[in-house]
Amino acid sequence: MRFAISSAVACGVLLFSSLQMNAQSTQPSFNNTLMPQPAKLTVGQGGFVITSTFTVAAQQFSDERLDAGIQRMLHRLEYQTGVPIAKDIRKDAAGASLVIDVKGAGEAVQSVDEDESYALNVTSSSAKLEANTVVGALRGMETLLQLVQPDHSAYFLPAVSIEDTPRFRWRGLLIDVGRHFEPVSVIERTLDGMAAVKLNVFHWHLTDDQGFRIESKLYPKLTGMGSDGLYYTQEQAKEVVAYARARGIRVVPEFDMPGHTTSWFVGYPELSSGAGPYQIRREFGISDYAMDPTRDSTYKFIDGFLGEMATIFPDPYLHIGGDETNGVQWKNNPRLVEFMQKHGMKDTAALQAYFNQRLLKIVEKHHKHMVGWDEVMNPALPKDVVVQSWRGTESLAAGAKQGYQGILSAPYYLDAMKSAGEHYLADPLPSNSDLTPEQRKLIMGGEVCMWGEQLYERTIDSRIWPRTAAIAERFWSPENVRDVNDMYRRLHVMSVRLEAFGLTHLTQEDVGLRALAGTTDIDALRGFASVLEPVSFGNRYQGQHTSQLTPLDRLVDAVRPDPPSKHEMEVLVSAFLQNPSQHEAERRQLEAAFASWTAAAPKVQQQVAASPILAEDAAERALQFAQLAAIGSQAITSLSGGSAAPAGWKQSSLAAIDAAKKPEGLVRFTELDPLQKLVEATQ
């Protein structure tokens, strides 16, 4: 039995897998759990065992970054296998277990065109990793660590030949630290996770209405009055940039302007289009406040500030936001209205275009390319502005047709609480796209967006991971890698790998459940939580008017989006329904799942009732949990030719499933669709 998700059920609410491995195999053979999948993979015979004699040689080129990357890789290899491994890096390739041949350091400041390709060859006696740049070598080492797998008494590297290069050159993750601050440790472990799945851009949304998170020495009141004391010092920001560079990741800072700027105005009201005074905004949603685009002093301030930021963030790109400026404060200020009339601006969009033109000059003065959200697209702006699309594929394609470079984000909003599978199938450049080859080149890639309104450092990991690993594969791997079942099989393994960086996506649910119930005795609640997920950002906002001051300690904060049981249940039900009498294994697994819900339900109801904070959200859901379990059990029985359901059962069951779909407690059941299919299939 290999390094894989195993298949038997011991005692769990829903733990099974569609993958069956041969437990008797004696020959090391390759179990492909790579994520993202490489561009080209050839599998050979056998492989070689990792022992304490494992050695590495960096033959052709080495520098500090490569050496540090190799050291990290060796430490991880050691921890994966339990085999103590010497950390010295040889020059001489003779006899080395792994030879790393890198042509050169790569770019001094990583650009979008950095060469990330690598080739990895493992034979029955050794491995060779070749890359043009250190970044390519870093990517290859992540692949190498994912190749390591157990075979009976030892861990081995299977014989493979890989040639790999990314499909898109911009593969990002946005983290919004404006709405809720995230400590450096959270950012760094996220960067580790990003490197593991070969993402290459960390988009740091550093300022918003609710917080200004980066120290300015020129304008100390930005954080002094606009951050609640929660911000990154310049030294910390530089540390993050260095940490990212060590992992081949660019850091693109975003300073959202001219809207989303209330936190700027707290210390510097003169930047605004109104009178002030201002306070840090606690509410979410679009603010009416915006910078005053008519005053030279505004641009002088921005120039000073961006100049300072340019010394911290070496990346060639700078994100100026530009989204969701509603123009209300502009229209309410007679001086601005007069300015617009005087300059023949027919609406506030024209005023924002004017602002962007002047902003672009400043950005370019500091030797940066400008990136902005959809709203920045305007004939007045030159074509080297990069448009990040929160509006969708059409908006992105429209931009490309106008000649703008683009990055797709709309389908990758993690707070929409969609499944990994749904994100996975959204393609920045779908095969049916009507773009010309020239326009296609303008689609630089995509970015996952982790907006921060409804999360904080304890819950962010489970919102980002493991779903982001699936999206990272979309950005890296060939377009035709689209098998959702196989993606989920590998995603479970990837999820475990990510824990090694200290990511808490798999542990925080338990922590939350223990805190909510006030006890370590959470087995039953685990079962309940395994079939629940958070509702979307919008639905939560409807159910609970969250602000920055809302404690995020509810059941919705504990449970994870797209828990493993969701896809597993879909697969089981789909297989079972093809022909119930021929899918005995699926029948047994479904029966066991529903039986375990039934067993857990009384305890769940008891614990929910005993905890006011749980009862408020989950009292109704706990009753439904028991109902759904009974419905599932009866459906399986009926479909398997067992005792028929009583009259009216089907109708009442479908009604109960419908009722369970209704918004309640900020959480939703993950298994309603397959359950409904089971009930509908009964006679």
Next chain:
Amino acid sequence: MRFAISSAVACGVLLFSSLQMNAQSTQPSFNNTLMPQPAKLTVGQGGFVITSTFTVAAQQFSDERLDAGIQRMLHRLEYQTGVPIAKDIRKDAAGASLVIDVKGAGEAVQSVDEDESYALNVTSSSAKLEANTVVGALRGMETLLQLVQPDHSAYFLPAVSIEDTPRFRWRGLLIDVGRHFEPVSVIERTLDGMAAVKLNVFHWHLTDDQGFRIESKLYPKLTGMGSDGLYYTQEQAKEVVAYARARGIRVVPEFDMPGHTTSWFVGYPELSSGAGPYQIRREFGISDYAMDPTRDSTYKFIDGFLGEMATIFPDPYLHIGGDETNGVQWKNNPRLVEFMQKHGMKDTAALQAYFNQRLLKIVEKHHKHMVGWDEVMNPALPKDVVVQSWRGTESLAAGAKQGYQGILSAPYYLDAMKSAGEHYLADPLPSNSDLTPEQRKLIMGGEVCMWGEQLYERTIDSRIWPRTAAIAERFWSPENVRDVNDMYRRLHVMSVRLEAFGLTHLTQEDVGLRALAGTTDIDALRGFASVLEPVSFGNRYQGQHTSQLTPLDRLVDAVRPDPPSKHEMEVLVSAFLQNPSQHEAERRQLEAAFASWTAAAPKVQQQVAASPILAEDAAERALQFAQLAAIGSQAITSLSGGSAAPAGWKQSSLAAIDAAKKPEGLVRFTELDPLQKLVEATQ
């Protein structure tokens, strides 16, 4: 049903409790889960509900430290209850939910004599916390947060009257960062946990043979060559000191001399008694190397270094170690032998006493009191030296009889992997002590010791917590608070509370099991792990010659010492055996436990076999797990008057239990004693 460990079993290997709560109660009544127990507690009727109108007034005195403490308390209260609470602190007590009356700031540098007492009164409408010092108020706020409990639809503060003060004035936790470095984040979350259980001394073991962990600007090669780059900058150390002070915790740094100093010698071989050169020591155990006590240059160096450290660590005490200098390097150096002869020193202990006398002068020059391990006791040293006893209660008492102040550590070595109950009953000043009242005053308290040879940042929390909470109660609460069962009942609740600080003692077992098995499917392994614990430091060292370079990624690293099932099984078996026919509930729980082991065992064996790193340690243990389950089930059946066991069963079962006691895989079973009692009780 209140905030308490609940009693039903849904689906778990061993999750039950001896505590039965009344689920129908409608009157808010007090469930005492305080830890440590206060000196004096009177319980009243009712209490008051925490709502969003909760307000705090600091009436008499306030300063920055108190305000920050109140803010932290309010944030925690908010997260415990889900009730949004305003964070402003009023001056006016009228109408405030909580009035905090503090007489003054307390000492500018907290001494051992700081007043930590407080009084807390909760009525049906409000609460009042009174203290002479801010530290007292901080202690009282921890108690207040522990009082908050649920009752049906809300969280309330029960009506109580508490007068509290510690039994011992020195209540410490030592963390050894010399053998394995711990990041600042680990130290800070540990300080949070310490504050929650009212510990007041963080003993920072900063230097040892294996690493020098604090930056010296005077002697940069100390960390430059002696730390592998893993050390605290002076700025970070100051941050830790401030973090501790904010929580009423003193930081006592230890610079172990003249032995345990190899890491000093790597950069400064001239300090040593030999020729060098030296390398960072990777092996553990006593080193032959020691400082040269005969040269003035040694003392000049120490003087410079300690002077620098005195600017970072304001505490009146400084720990100079002084342990385990075996004199080998001294005896091997003719110059030192000649020095000893010239000065009439009959052995190397005399030379160490000479060193300590000169060291004491330096320590006193920097206005510090000296603390050292047992070995520093010597007639040549004055009586204001504090002796920390790693040798035991007798050594401590012997010191007191000679007039030395003492701190007990021997019974509180966490790496001995003893149970919380065992640590709990060890008293620094047992009631049967033969010390005079005057000598008793010299016993300042105790210190928990977390030595760092076999742990690192991922595993340290589960070694420290929750057991340290039990020891903290021993140091704080009256001597007669000694009910082990009640301690465990409260310890489970405390364990959950500690997670709120980011402590990972309850999550890292799962992380370890997933990494070892390479899958998220760990329900069966959880059951297996719940009846395993690490062997002691010494036994592990025998079984695996650990060095600083040994990867700590084995099963022994994942499992926790004294898992909850250990005490629970003891209690169940003991109750059941009093009269098997009258303890139906215990019988059912025991049957369920053994049945769940039996159910988990095949999957455990399969997963262990599939993972080389697991198989190496646990193949035999997994077989024994199944055997023990069968033995337990049969014993319960026999004792309940069910089918008799086959002939020879008792003998073979006792033999199997004996075999399971043998060292194997660095882990031991936690349930062998009660299991043996069950078997022995059968006919």
